[in-house]
Amino acid sequence: MNILVMGAGSIGSLFGGLLSLDNDVTLIGRKPHMKKIEEKGLKIVGKTDVVVYPKVACNPREIKLEPDVILLTVKSYDTERAICDIKDLITEGTMIMSLQNGLDNLEKILSHVKKENVVAAVTTEAAMLLEPGVVEHTGKGKTVLGHLGDDAKKVKPIVDTFNRAGLRSTISTNIQRDIWRKAIVNSCINPVTAIFGIRNGKILESETLQDLVERVCKESTSVANSMGMNFDLSEMKEEVFRVIRDTANNYSSMVQSLRRKSRTEIDSINGYICNTGKKNGVDVTLNELLTKFIKIMEVYK
Template identity: 50%
Template sequence: MKIVVVGAGAIGSLFGGLLTKNNEVVLLGRKTHVEQIKKHGLRITGKTDTVVHPEAVSNVDEVNEKPDLLMITVKSYDTKEAAEDARQVIGEETVVLSLQNGLDNISKIASVLGKDRVVAGTTTEASLFLEPGKIEHTGKGVTVIGELDGSITERVKHIIKSFNDVGFNTIVTNDIMKELWKKAIINACINPLTAIFDVKNGQILKHEMLHEIMKKVCHEGVKVAKSIGIKIEEDEMVEKTVTVIKDTAENYSSMVQSLRKKRRTEIDSINGYLVKMGRKHGVNTPVNELLIKMVKIREEMIR
């Protein structure tokens, strides 16, 4: 396949990098990262240890061929701009896949590039951007991909095969929106609390009050999901969130990492989207609203 990755940061470089094994990959990323990849290749350490040599460009005008697959892997607040950039790259047959966290990426991409070409995905692969030209594959996970209408199409099967062929454990789903909501609720529970207190994920279970707040965030998230027809069970979500916290107890969430780097967080696309949908469908979300305010205060404080 010909693949273009828009947003060659941590996760985009991991997928794009390893997909070079069987595919023609172009990474579209920031200049310093691109320069290092051009000079030395992309160095991947951690769960995978390799150097790969994808084509790398820092300007969308340098992408010459229409890809079969275009992956969008920017942070959710950059999605609209990334989709605008992608507009000039895609051909009639190009499929666009998002592997991002957050609940508003698909609608943003579809509004710019058209819903029919969009396929959604979510991944628990984990990657860290170490420095330009170098990333660390910090955790192996599962990638789930599905059509927005739930059908199991040839194009989705093809993407899944290509991902599995290079070592990403990838499966199809007939309910990708439910998968995105489940991931978003887990993120909504873990990310803001760890970001506000600047702690590792495991601390949430060590403090009774944080554990209680986490359960309340989960309760609100499940109620909002149900209000828009996504059937998620609260007990199951709390249990899943606790499992993720235990499995990642020693990790700092992406929101902690963003604040430490003095960067914006994805709060608007995670808890923010829950609140927005709650308002629209008559579900109160006071705990999420408070957490958003506190994360925004932290964002302001670090500027």
């Protein structure tokens, strides 16, 4: 399969790197990382230990390709720009696959690409770019994929390709619900850990933080249900606390972004939940407050 990875940072380098063992993969990313990969290959460490040699470029306009699949792995605030950059490489048969977190990526993609060409994915694989040329596979997980035109046949070859590369994957029966489920979990854990600069597991040491997380979960779940997602609140709370326990030693991506003094994905998670809640008449007081706190922290970082 001919695969292009748009935004090869942490997760894009992991997926693109593993897929390059058995496929023709081109990574598009920032110059220092791409240059190192060109010189020495991409080193994957941690849960996987391998050096791979995908093709690289810094700008999609530099390359001539007809990719079967384009993995979109930029942060959600870069989605619009990235889609415009790759537009000319999209042919009738190209599948654009978002591996991103956040609730607004598909809307942005669909404003440029037909839904027949779009696949959404939710993954619990985890990765971190350690230095140019080196990515750590920090957690092994699972990936679910769903075609936005509801044509499972279009996703099956991608699922098979992922599984052959060791990326455990299945076809989702309701990808929108899977996206909301992950966003609810992120809406509870990310801003709370980012505001206090703590590891996920610290939440379990404070009754006050646990109470806050439960209340955010209730709000976010109500918003998701106002969109027809039909989540059971007690199951959702269980899921949030299971993720906190499973990732107790990790700093959430929002903590890491603020530490690097870069933007967070707050607008695509809690911000999106706020806007949706307001449209649908659901109370979003806590999501609004958390969004504002993080926006202030982004400015005064």
